[in-house]
Amino acid sequence: MSKETFNEYIKPFLVLVCICLVVSFLLAFTNSKTAPVVAENQRVEAERTRQAVLPGSASFTELDVSGMEGVDSAFREDGGAGYVVTAGYKGYGGGIVTVTVGLDNDGRVVGISANVSSETKGIGSKAGQESYLSNYRDLVNAAAAEQVDTISNATYSSTAVRNGVSTILRNFESIKGAAAK
């Protein structure tokens, strides 16, 4: 093989492969260091959200939510203080608004938070503010949740919150059933 052929066809290929190999090892190494930290952060974050919506709660056990339409996850408080359930609905422009609701043992909403980071800042994000979310506090049945007004000019975002809460309340009996198992 002439030197020209090597420089023309083989060398570019070899150089690119070598660079890719080196960076792959570098990235794999970094990932092995950061992945556990990331997982731990996510766990702590989720735990903190759950504790915030259910006053007096400490640790949680996850429940099986298969068959409950619209419910993303459900947790039972280990001390029996109640349940924490999340549901996500489409907000404005396709982003998902995730609602986390704390329920006492009678299915009453005791705390609620909504992740509105995908909504328009200053407009749709109003649906995640305490002043709006407090409308859902103390509700027990899904029909009552559906009666809560949406926010004018943030209809999509606030409807997503409302759908989330009503879905969670509608499924409360099944969640309770899953916990009893």
Add this chain to the structure above:
Amino acid sequence: MRDKMKILLNGMFKENPVLILALGCCSVLAVSVSVSGGFGMGVALTFVLVCSNVVISLLRNIIPSKVRIPCYIVVIATFVTLVEMLMEAYLKSLYDSLGVFLSLIVVNCIVLGRAEMFASKHGVVDSFFDGLGMGIGYTMVIVGMSVVRELFGSGTLLGCRVIPEGYQLGILTQAPGGFFLFGCAIAILVAAMAKRGKKFEPKMGCDGNCAACHSACEDRKEAEAK
């Protein structure tokens, strides 16, 4: 030392990547709604720019010109992924606020532009200063814009309320407000340069100013030779 300083200042003013070369505008417009996010983005981009410039300058004699663009992209993507992983693990709130724009540094024209225009033709130290200067230039613009947008658009500064609720110019936090401010910033810089007697004429020919010339030199020389 003086020529290093010149390279550094070049990125900050004379060839400011955002306002003069108009590169990387997408991330500037999108992220400059909050000062902390803008600053974080600036630091992340500066890190990637410096690292990729240094590595590409080191490899400039090894990389065959045929595969140079894939090689540059791999190197740039590596540093972006590194920043992403580290930021997700240790600076979660910043990671959340930058969102997709952090990964989009891979295709940021400033980084690839500097790799192609500068690092592949200059030594390691010069490339380091070029990356640093360009990064600082970018950070200055994005922080400057985000101060105005956060202060008048959301009424806060670094998250603390400065202007009471209800007295904001909401449009500044949206895309149109960003474009408007971007145009104003360019106008101010050009006016300032004109006042100091510097002619501002983006030339189509290269006349030694590689960053402002959008054609590849190899092609040009070949065409001239023919």
